[in-house]
Amino acid sequence: VPLEAGMSQPLDMDQLFSAPATQYLLPTLGETPPGDPPDPKKCSPREYLEFYIFPVLLPGLAALLQEAEKEKCFEGKRNKFIASDFLTEWLYNKNPKRKDESFTELFSIPFVKDWLKDHHRPPIPLSLLISEEEASLLIQSFWRGYRVRCDSEIQELRQWQKKLREERHINKVVKEFWTKQEAKGKGIKLWGF
Numbered sequence: 370v371p372l373e374a375g376m377s378q379p380l381d382m383d384q385l386f387s388a389p390a391t392q393y394l395l396p397t398l399g400e401t402p403p404g405d406p407p408d409p410k411k412c413s414p415r416e417y418l419e420f421y422i423f424p425v426l427l428p429g430l431a432a433l434l435q436e437a438e439k440e441k442c443f444e445g446k447r448n449k450f451i452a453s454d455f456l457t458e459w460l461y462n463k464n465p466k467r468k469d470e471s472f473t474e475l476f477s478i479p480f481v482k483d484w485l486k487d488h489h490r491p492p493i494p495l496s497l498l499i500s501e502e503e504a505s506l507l508i509q510s511f512w513r514g515y516r517v518r519c520d521s522e523i524q525e526l527r528q529w530q531k532k533l534r535e536e537r538h539i540n541k542v543v544k545e546f547w548t549k550q551e552a553k554g555k556g557i558k559l560w561g562f
Contacts (some may be wrong), residue, residue, distance in 0.1 A: 429459050449497040457481065 406420045433456050440450040458475040475481055
């Protein structure tokens, strides 16, 4: 349907806002509205949301907020918590069709595995994976190493090692060594494999 065809009739604002405000209240967390659920193929979008989507999604969003608070997402700008991953895992495991099955981690869910085969994720930055204490130790050890490498005696030793590597063609010797090792290993069976 072309966009112009859908926009040909102007919106009736009185009809849009004529319903009382209480009509638009969301159901209580996890509750379905009173009455029999309508036929999902014939009901209005609003009824479908109220009877089939919100009773499942709202508890998931509440759990998402609790987990985000536990992961301290509201304290800083960056964190490793991925809300869509949590919600996907939560909804998959809370599915009534899977009631008697054990908990499944996100990356073990079949459709997630299939998706990730074609859409690889970038790795999470190290700054989000380690604690502040671990980060401070890494920075301190790097700084100590840098200060040691700046020492004139260490600089002299490094220059000597570089010259020795170039004179003796160390890279070539190492490459030949590993080529020989790989050739030996191809004829050997290890541990019955």
